[in-house]
Amino acid sequence: MPTSAPPPNARERQKRERRLALIEAAQRLVGERGLDDVTVEEISSAAGLSTRTFFNYFDSKDDAVLGIQEIELDAEVRAQFVSGGPSGRLMSDLEALVAGFLKDAAPNIEQVERAMRLLTSEPRLMQRHVAWHQRIVGEFEELLSERRKARPSPVDDDTIGMVAGLLMRSSALAWARSGYEGDAAAHLPEAVAQLRLLLDD
Amino acid sequence: MPTSAPPPNARERQKRERRLALIEAAQRLVGERGLDDVTVEEISSAAGLSTRTFFNYFDSKDDAVLGIQEIELDAEVRAQFVSGGPSGRLMSDLEALVAGFLKDAAPNIEQVERAMRLLTSEPRLMQRHVAWHQRIVGEFEELLSERRKARPSPVDDDTIGMVAGLLMRSSALAWARSGYEGDAAAHLPEAVAQLRLLLDD
DNA sequence: ACTGCAACTTGCACTCAGTGCAAGAATAGT
DNA sequence: ACTATTCTTGCACTGAGTGCAAGTTGCAGT
Structure with a gap:
């Protein structure tokens, strides 16, 4: 297991950026209007992605709003x-x-x-x-x-x-x-x- | 606040019975087939009630399976x-x-x-x-x-x-x-x- | 027993989170 | 440039959950 990870390729970079964009959009919209008044479609749209893709990044709407991710213990x-x-x-x-x-x-x-x-x-x-x-x-x-x-x-x-x-x-x-x-x-x-x-x- | 509650009327009795019936049906069906393979419609049907009524008793399917209720502290x-x-x-x-x-x-x-x-x-x-x-x-x-x-x-x-x-x-x-x-x-x-x-x- | 009212059930239509699928697009490797 | 792999998207769908209104049932008072 190498200590230094290889440089991220375009795919990985995009993945990270999209994930961040979804979290940001979710938090902003929910902060403005409340959780139940914001749809996944709206969040995805605000991040420039489709609803279907949203679910490639997050298991649920709640996960996106919280920016939930697994913690990897050293x-x-x-x-x-x-x-x-x-x-x-x-x-x-x-x-x-x-x-x-x-x-x-x-x-x-x-x-x-x-x-x-x-x-x-x-x-x-x-x-x-x-x-x-x-x-x-x-x-x-x-x-x-x-x-x-x-x-x-x-x-x-x-x-x-x-x-x-x-x-x-x-x-x-x-x-x-x-x-x-x-x-x-x-x-x-x-x-x-x-x-x-x-x-x- | 009287120590002894009045005897339950028919309404209260029915409410309790229906609640128990829904829990029993939910737990049995989920135990047999797993949570995701059992619908609220099936649970309600098994308890002899409509889906719409199910939600008069429980906020969610999970609540019924768990038999969740608020605890009232003495x-x-x-x-x-x-x-x-x-x-x-x-x-x-x-x-x-x-x-x-x-x-x-x-x-x-x-x-x-x-x-x-x-x-x-x-x-x-x-x-x-x-x-x-x-x-x-x-x-x-x-x-x-x-x-x-x-x-x-x-x-x-x-x-x-x-x-x-x-x-x-x-x-x-x-x-x-x-x-x-x-x-x-x-x-x-x-x-x-x-x-x-x-x-x- | 009758009546009016409140509480409850139900059917219905609907929304929306979430899922599977397949065609098309984008990236990576040679 | 070509090919294989990965990813996006549109689409159709399911099922949990919700609001509404008509109909039913229980209750209390007379």
Whole structure:
């Protein structure tokens, strides 16, 4: 697996541009008129594409508005966690894992900001967002299951996975509250501290 | 607010029966053929009702399959929590609050069992289920916001709300694993213990 | 028992998200 | 330039979901 990806060809470049154009159009229109008053046809048109093509880029209208994409965890971070590392202490290693996911969670801050703003007024978008987050929690659980062979824990995977999800969300919220400054992962220690504070009560 | 409700009239009885019939039909058909291969028309027909009436009972097909309904928290439990009780210690009071929600979360165990089984094979149902759960987390946060006036906490509402949600889910999972014996709330102490164990690592 | 009213069911027509298919267009490789 | 592969598009369609109005049913009062 080479470290540097080959230069993007015209196809890949166009694909990226079209995707961005669809997200932008979707967010703008929905921001102006609300989710239910904007059709996929309108979004596609605004981006200069057909409705049929829209669905080559996104599984659903909601996905386009949110700019949803899968997060790919760095293979090194993954391998480390699964083999019982990086430090051998579960909470600390969980932080590293969550940081690995947060790293690429917001490639385009403007779009994320807009999406997060729309979440507050559109329940269906919130539902889709939460489903996306839950998918990641599922990935946490799978990784934990694999790690268990190298380093067992007396706590079940469900609970650990949920805590990892909680830390991720808590950090993201704190990051949003800071005006999206720096990295979301920088807020992880404070999320852990909040949790510990609560558990001591 | 009287403690005993008046006897249900024919209308209310019919409403309940029809609702149950729709859930039963939905779960049976989806269990046999999968979510996407069953139409709302088929479900309604199997329950002896029209498609149009189906939507008087459920907002969506997914809701019928899951048998989703709002949980009504007992007014006493609510008032107690909001005024800073019952014990004054946040974690302990959270447990009482979550137990209050769990109390009426599964009025019909058979249906819940069937729904939970379908969750594992139908991503869209999982998404709906998670959204339902997230709605409750939102209610936790509202209650926490109100309680804050009587008894402030150094931990933010988001984090506390998420922990309450985690405890609720953890208890429900343990309850399911036990074969739905007794009450889900009986598993709350063990959920808290797991969390504490993890945080000590 | 009768009556008026409110609540509910149903059929119907419709919208729109989403899907499969095939012809045509665009890109990539030689 | 040629060929193979990938992508776009138009089209037809399905099915979830919605509004509307006519008809039916339950309820309460007389």
